[in-house]
Amino acid sequence: MRLRGVRFDRWLPLIQNASRIVVRSLRQKDTRMSFIRRPAVALISAIVCCFSIGCSRESSSPPAPPEKSQAQADETTPKVTISPRTLPVANEQQVKDLVKQLDAAIAHQSATELGKLFDQNQLMDQILAGFVIVPDEKEEVVRGLKQVEGVSDLPEKIVQAIRSGGDYRFVRLVSKDGQLRPLFRLTMPEDGGVNYHELVVELVGEKPLITNVYLYLSGESLSESVRRVLIPALAAEDATIVGQLSGSEGEILKNRDVLRSINVLTSQEKFEDAFAKFDELTPELLDDRTILMTRLVISQALGESEQESVVEALAKAAPGQPCSDFPLFALRKKQGRHEEVIQIVDRLQKVIEDPYLDLLKVDALLATGKTDAAREAVVRVKTVCPDRSDVYWMEIAVALKTRNFEETARLLDEVGKTFGLEFRDLSSVPEYAEFVASEAGKSWIRKQEESSAQSVKPEDSSKSDKGTGAKEEKKSE
Numbered sequence: 001m002r003l004r005g006v007r008f009d010r011w012l013p014l015i016q017n018a019s020r021i022v023v024r025s026l027r028q029k030d031t032r033m034s035f036i037r038r039p040a041v042a043l044i045s046a047i048v049c050c051f052s053i054g055c056s057r058e059s060s061s062p063p064a065p066p067e068k069s070q071a072q073a074d075e076t077t078p079k080v081t082i083s084p085r086t087l088p089v090a091n092e093q094q095v096k097d098l099v100k101q102l103d104a105a106i107a108h109q110s111a112t113e114l115g116k117l118f119d120q121n122q123l124m125d126q127i128l129a130g131f132v133i134v135p136d137e138k139e140e141v142v143r144g145l146k147q148v149e150g151v152s153d154l155p156e157k158i159v160q161a162i163r164s165g166g167d168y169r170f171v172r173l174v175s176k177d178g179q180l181r182p183l184f185r186l187t188m189p190e191d192g193g194v195n196y197h198e199l200v201v202e203l204v205g206e207k208p209l210i211t212n213v214y215l216y217l218s219g220e221s222l223s224e225s226v227r228r229v230l231i232p233a234l235a236a237e238d239a240t241i242v243g244q245l246s247g248s249e250g251e252i253l254k255n256r257d258v259l260r261s262i263n264v265l266t267s268q269e270k271f272e273d274a275f276a277k278f279d280e281l282t283p284e285l286l287d288d289r290t291i292l293m294t295r296l297v298i299s300q301a302l303g304e305s306e307q308e309s310v311v312e313a314l315a316k317a318a319p320g321q322p323c324s325d326f327p328l329f330a331l332r333k334k335q336g337r338h339e340e341v342i343q344i345v346d347r348l349q350k351v352i353e354d355p356y357l358d359l360l361k362v363d364a365l366l367a368t369g370k371t372d373a374a375r376e377a378v379v380r381v382k383t384v385c386p387d388r389s390d391v392y393w394m395e396i397a398v399a400l401k402t403r404n405f406e407e408t409a410r411l412l413d414e415v416g417k418t419f420g421l422e423f424r425d426l427s428s429v430p431e432y433a434e435f436v437a438s439e440a441g442k443s444w445i446r447k448q449e450e451s452s453a454q455s456v457k458p459e460d461s462s463k464s465d466k467g468t469g470a471k472e473e474k475k476s477e
Contacts, residue, residue, distance in 0.1 A: 084125040087202035094208040114155035122211040126223035219323030251285040271301040289317040338364035405440035
């Protein structure tokens with residue numbers, strides 16, 4: 001695959017737009033609330049977006065053949081085939097040392113420190129693997145790729161999430177392909193989202209560095225995701241690339257006209273037509289996991305039957321994988337199929353092995369009368385996540401469900417002290433109706449009123465309506 005005279009100024013803005021889906025997948029809505037509430041469930045949505053390159057007047061026609069002088073120069077100019085370096089595998093101690101450095105950078109909320117732990121050059125070589133390129137042009141391509149959101153600025157995105165109230169925490173070491181990979185959980189504040197990053201660690205020189213990231217929500221590595229965005233753009237510049245690709249990459253380019261139409265219809269909010277257009281894809285691509293994830297995004301604007309068909313197909317294409325089980329969980333939760341929700345979370349737990357996931361099934365456990373199991377699940381989560389507010393609110397939900405109002409009052413005090421919250425008029429929140437009417441609830445409310453009266457000076461009485469009543473209501477949903 002040859003790269004000749006790539007026009008980054010032409011396609012980079014479109015790639016930027018498509019790649020933002022890569023970043024948004026990091027902020028996927030928390031599955032406990034609504035996993036696919038926003039139309040950005042998967043990285044592969046970028047495939048559809050990037051085909052708008054061919055829609056512009058400037059690049060809609062095949063590229064003109066080079067002048068003879070250019071062709072002669074093309075034959076004589078030295079070229080190289082890009083291939084990622086074969087790097088030594090980091091041992092367990094080296095990986096653990098990297099985890100400590102990651103934790104320190106996260107504690108300092110320093111994107112600079114975090115960025116030093118990534119090897120961008122190796123990541124770029126994995127994205128461009130197999131392309132034949134003039135060395136000077138490679139520098140231009142790499143410079144362009146580093147401008148794509150979600151590639152070189154991934155450390156900044158992680159730090160931004162932390163500064164806004166999320167966290168990035170080590171879960172465990174994963175053994176895969178002869179490597180030990182640190183698994184990190186990225187959680188956003190409140191109901192902002194959850195994702196898991198499996199970090200590929202290799203030795204660059206003698207230093208362990210992150211050379212790629214496998215994203216659980218997308219079911220593929222960061223380099224694969226960016227490559228899917230890049231290849232169609234390059235094909236718009238050099239049509240000979242189409243015949244040189246194989247597998248799903250080749251099929252995507254063979255079907256680029258249909259995918260372009262899907263993109264146009266989606267941008268026009270003609271979701272039914274866009275959804276139906278998928279049936280025109282070749283059979284080899286129609287059941288491709290990444291294409292199904294794109295179709296799932298569009299199905300969210302339609303009915304439950306369309307979502308059901310795609311989720312079931314995705315489950316067959318990627319059985320037992322988080323990228324298919326998370327959307328399946330969301331749909332079953334929406335449908336109120338509580339037993340299946342519990343089963344799906346248990347299945348995710350076997351793959352990911354993170355106690356935090358148990359939080360996703362607490363609602364279903366309560367709905368099926370399994371209050372002891374719900375309480376135990378919250379205790380497990382709180383052990384590993386003692387400073388996340390969503391864990392406290394779920395613990396309160398269990399206390400309310402079991403009508404343990406003394407425990408509810410104690411937990412509300414604990415939440416207020418831990419997160420610096422004040423509460424106003426819980427009677428306006430339906431979930432707290434029984435608590436407010438109970439003796440424990442009345443006593444708790446009196447204490448809140450007395451505390452509020454003591455803390456508000458006469459001259460500040462006009463400001464006494466300030467507080468976190470709105471936050472309380474939101475978190476109790």
